[in-house]
Amino acid sequence: MxxxxxxxxxxxxxxxxxxxxxxxxxxxxxxxxxxxxxxxxxxxxxxxxxxxxxxxxxxxxxxxxxxxxxxxxxxxxxxxxxxxxxxxxxxxxxxxxxxxxxxxxxxxxxxxxxxxxxxxxxxxxNVTFIGYIISWWIITPILAWLLAYLMGKYLYTHILIWLADHHESDASIRKSLT
Structure with a gap:
């Protein structure tokens, strides 16, 4: 071939x-x-x-x-x-x-x-479709920022506590909680 x-x-x-x-x-x-x-x-x-x-x-x-x-x-x-x-x-x-x-x-x-x-x-x-794509280029970083902030604010400490309770030997997790 x-x-x-x-x-x-x-x-x-x-x-x-x-x-x-x-x-x-x-x-x-x-x-x-x-x-x-x-x-x-x-x-x-x-x-x-x-x-x-x-x-x-x-x-x-x-x-x-x-x-x-x-x-x-x-x-x-x-x-x-x-x-x-x-x-x-x-x-x-x-x-x-x-x-x-x-x-x-x-x-x-x-x-x-x-x-x-x-x-x-x-x-x-397809200009309409390009506009739709560009709108998502604007929305995406804002949405990612908002989700990361909210997850950090409401989940971060809970995750660290759960990890500390399930991994007693990991001193770095306990240190993060203080």
Whole structure:
């Protein structure tokens, strides 16, 4: 079986994007646990790897559908356009990784699909749906902040007490309660 040059380029660009997603999202997902010394770097990487694959298999289809047909009509993006969109996303996330800035890879992906949509013709872009996505980009950090604050305020002490009661030998938990 002969591999076409465009297929090899597509795989290389997808691997580049995947590498950068790993660098960006793994840090965002496990940074707190690693920083608190709850997990070693090896454990964090292993957990991220396993659960990233599971998440993609179990729940990734809906996001793929959104990127594939929600922003632009199905069939609008041809293979070469998809390669450009993924390359643009990958470069964006790569630059953020170099600058050590955690960014949303979803925002980079949506932005690149919209960018290629402009190339194909702005009239094809589902502006209403883009507005819906952007509203969630605004809501999400506010919601996460609020949930973290409320959970910290109402659950943190209860969790520490429960842990102290069930793990008598852990002096660090008892120290946290004082």
């Amino acid at each position: 002969e591999l076409s040059f465009i297929f090899i380029i597509a795989v290389a660009v997808a691997l580049f994007m995947g590498l950068n997603i790993g660098g960006n999202n793994a840090a965002a997902s496990m940074g707190a646990a690693y920083g608190a010394k709850v997990r070693t770097k090896y454990q964090a990487v292993l957990l991220i790897g396993v659960f990233s694959v599971l998440g993609a298999l179990i729940d990734g289809g809906e996001v793929i559908k959104t990127l594939g047909t929600g922003i632009l009509p199905a069939g609008t993006i041809v293979l070469e356009g998809a390669i450009i969109a993924v390359a643009a996303s990958g470069i964006t996330v790569f630059l953020a990784n170099i600058l050590r800035v955690p960014i949303s890879t979803s925002q980079a992906a949506v932005g690149s699909v919209v960018g290629i949509g402009f190339f194909y013709g702005a009239s094809k872009i």
